[in-house]
Amino acid sequence: NAGVMQNPRHLVRRRGQEARLRCSPMKGHSHVYWYRQLPEEGLKFMVYLQKENIIDESGMPKERFSAEFPKEGPSILRIQQVVRGDSAAYFCASSQGAGADTQYFGPGTRLTVL
Amino acid sequence: SQQGEEDPQALSIQEGENATMNCSYKTSINNLQWYRQNSGRGLVHLILIRSNEREKHSGRLRVTLDTSKKSSSLLITASRAADTASYFCATLNQAGTALIFGKGTTLSVSS
Numbered sequence: 520n521a522g523v524m525q526n527p528r529h530l531v532r533r534r535g536q537e538a539r540l541r542c543s544p545m546k547g548h549s550h551v552y553w554y555r556q557l558p559e560e561g562l563k564f565m566v567y568l569q570k571e572n573i574i575d576e577s578g579m580p581k582e583r584f585s586a587e588f589p590k591e592g593p594s595i596l597r598i599q600q601v602v603r604g605d606s607a608a609y610f611c612a613s614s615q616g617a618g619a620d621t622q623y624f625g626p627g628t629r630l631t632v633l
Numbered sequence: 634s635q636q637g638e639e640d641p642q643a644l645s646i647q648e649g650e651n652a653t654m655n656c657s658y659k660t661s662i663n664n665l666q667w668y669r670q671n672s673g674r675g676l677v678h679l680i681l682i683r684s685n686e687r688e689k690h691s692g693r694l695r696v697t698l699d700t701s702k703k704s705s706s707l708l709i710t711a712s713r714a715a716d717t718a719s720y721f722c723a724t725l726n727q728a729g730t731a732l733i734f735g736k737g738t739t740l741s742v743s744s
Contacts, residue, residue, distance in 0.1 A: 552731060552732075554734075559736075560736060561734035561737050562732075564733065567730045574730060577728075610675060612676075617729070621678055621681055622678070623678060624668075624675045624676040625675055626674060626675040627675045629673075
């Protein structure tokens with residue numbers, strides 16, 4: 520049973536470009552979470568999705584960031600018009616059930632904005 | 634405000650010694666989880682302790698939970714160089730939809 524998969528592992532973008540980060544949850548998991556980690560910091564929650572629904576996006580910046588988890592295919596975190604401050608590691612996690620279930624994390628995508 | 638806060642921020646020990654990390658939180662919880670993160674890697678789930686449990690063991694790991702003090706501790710016994718990593722505690726937010734992490738304890742084990 521493969522774990523949570525994220526790609527790409529490293530992504531370099533210039534200011535103003537778009538970044539698309541992908542996450543495939545563990546088999547049988549229908550709950551996906553995105554977190555961001557700045558250098559020397561803990562992880563900060565961004566958004567929680569179930570298939571085709573955004574459940575909680577309270578941690579998402581109001582502009583330029585969006586997320587989806589379509590019926591088929593991976594979850595996508597999209598950052599438009601990236602700025603240097605978006606440089607961070609973005610982690611996806613999945614769980615079988617909601618709430619108190621254990622979340623399993625992917626290896627992360629390290630975004631560098633030049 | 635931050636839900637989980639670990640201390641110390643950094644800990645350096647020799648192989649074979651025990652390492653203890655503490656975590657404090659602010660609101661009531663259903664469970665508390667500990668994760669490990671090796672440098673430049675993702676998080677690995679170590680152990681989950683429920684609010685009605687006081688102590689839990691997993692291999693060389695021992696976790697305690699004191700809900701009256703809103704605190705938890707992670708003990709790693711007979712540490713190894715491979716235990717070098719950052720350790721985070723995490724609790725669920727009020728809505729029960731996401732984990733809230735502290736800034737972590739960076740453990741360095743030298744041989």
